[in-house]
Amino acid sequence: MSFQQGLSGLNAAAKNLDVIGNNVANANTVGFKQSQTQFADVYANSLSGGSSIQAGIGVKVADIAQQFSQGSITASNNPLDIAINGSGFYRLSDQGAISYSRNGQFHPDKDGYIVNSSGLRLTGFSANTTGVINTSAPGDLQISKADLPPAATTLVSGLFNLDSREAPLSSADFDLADPTSYHSSTSLSIHDSLGNPSTLSTYFLKTGTNSWDVFAANEGSLLNGGAAVGTLNFLSGGALDPLSSSMFSLTAPVSTGADPLAFNLDFAGTSQFGSNFSVNALDDDGYASGRLVGFDVGADGVIRGSYSSGKFLTLGQVALANFANPQGLESRGNNTWAESASSGAALVGVPNTGSLGVLQSGAVEDSNVELTSELVNMITAQRVYQANAQTIKTQDQLLQTIVNLK
Numbered sequence: 001m002s003f004q005q006g007l008s009g010l011n012a013a014a015k016n017l018d019v020i021g022n023n024v025a026n027a028n029t030v031g032f033k034q035s036q037t038q039f040a041d042v043y044a045n046s047l048s049g050g051s052s053i054q055a056g057i058g059v060k061v062a063d064i065a066q067q068f069s070q071g072s073i074t075a076s077n078n079p080l081d082i083a084i085n086g087s088g089f090y091r092l093s094d095q096g097a098i099s100y101s102r103n104g105q106f107h108p109d110k111d112g113y114i115v116n117s118s119g120l121r122l123t124g125f126s127a128n129t130t131g132v133i134n135t136s137a138p139g140d141l142q143i144s145k146a147d148l149p150p151a152a153t154t155l156v157s158g159l160f161n162l163d164s165r166e167a168p169l170s171s172a173d174f175d176l177a178d179p180t181s182y183h184s185s186t187s188l189s190i191h192d193s194l195g196n197p198s199t200l201s202t203y204f205l206k207t208g209t210n211s212w213d214v215f216a217a218n219e220g221s222l223l224n225g226g227a228a229v230g231t232l233n234f235l236s237g238g239a240l241d242p243l244s245s246s247m248f249s250l251t252a253p254v255s256t257g258a259d260p261l262a263f264n265l266d267f268a269g270t271s272q273f274g275s276n277f278s279v280n281a282l283d284d285d286g287y288a289s290g291r292l293v294g295f296d297v298g299a300d301g302v303i304r305g306s307y308s309s310g311k312f313l314t315l316g317q318v319a320l321a322n323f324a325n326p327q328g329l330e331s332r333g334n335n336t337w338a339e340s341a342s343s344g345a346a347l348v349g350v351p352n353t354g355s356l357g358v359l360q361s362g363a364v365e366d367s368n369v370e371l372t373s374e375l376v377n378m379i380t381a382q383r384v385y386q387a388n389a390q391t392i393k394t395q396d397q398l399l400q401t402i403v404n405l406k
Helices: 004-025 371-403
Strands: 035-042 058-066 073-075 082-085 089-094 097-101 121-126 155-163 184-191 197-208 211-218 230-233 247-252 261-266 271-273 278-284 292-297 302-307 312-318 320-322 330-333 336-338 347-349 358-361 363-365
Touching: 004 035, 004 058, 004 371, 073 082, 082 089, 155 184, 155 197, 184 278, 211 247, 292 358
Parallel strands: 082 363, 155 261, 155 271
Antiparallel strands: 035 058, 073 363, 082 358, 089 097, 089 121, 089 320, 097 336, 121 312, 155 278, 184 197, 197 211, 211 230, 247 261, 292 302, 302 312, 320 347, 330 336
8 A cells, every 4th residue: 555656746736836836926027937847757666677567656746847938028118128029038247157037127227337126237248439349258238428529520411402593693792791692501510629519601602504602601700711612513404513523621710629620511412403492411420529318229239329419329239148958047036047057058149140039128028927827727736636635545544444454
């Protein structure tokens, strides 16, 4: 008479209920992956070899396997809430000790490092001051709070339409204070090496058939000694004459301490049609310094900072890791896993490459626990527990009958 089968069944059912209870308890845990209890039957070893009439001595828990299926994506208001859509894990550092997680709830600490609620630092690839990413080795990601340095203007690009219907004027009579001495004008800000802005104005004066002189002034003072900075020549169809230059070089005064400002005026694409003067594009490549006002994370993990100057700069890139056997990872709690011999070595790369998924900023990945299924599993496990208890009760009744024999 043996109670071993029933006892093993009770232990296995109890362990199954523990796993189900843990799944249910973490139904709202971001990035949580549910577990599944896997069982195996047990047979006693026999010196005389196997037997086709062995009844078996019960059941054991063969494995508690985590299921790394995708959880639902839910939007949030934090740009550093980042969800992984697809395979992969965040790579986290605790003073060099590496762990992995699917929970993408991050925030900057006082030093600008991107950390989770446990203070573990998100790792990735750093960028230099010009926004070039170094993908040689991942390290702790840090958001620099330094101002974006200014850049001096080197190129002013303008795309215009000059009205071919205008009557020619004399360049000798040009006076920027007299609007009747030119046909059209426009202006924009340019910047010196310290980021100080000044106003560059350009003036267009038709001097003859298909020919326009260009004048320029900075802060109301004519450049190039007051002479025309160049001439735009057009074909009969209204396009610029390809044999004539459309780019002109200029220098402008700068503020004290700034480098000399030399830049080009580029009018490529400008036309001369029988319609009103229009500014279709006008831009310079210089800008003032700016402070960091926000940042976002792209699907490829690139962290892009936005600055008060209206410019953007790449600050780094989030790294992801994947494993040949994710179920072999060692659970460490706090939504983290550690690499093990069973999982294989971490394969580190950037999102949306190889087997790695894409990222979604301002969102979190919900637990993949299916609550309805877990409740049904709980009922089943409860019945299995009760059935095993019944086999023990029956065995006890049989034993009591034998004891009572006289």
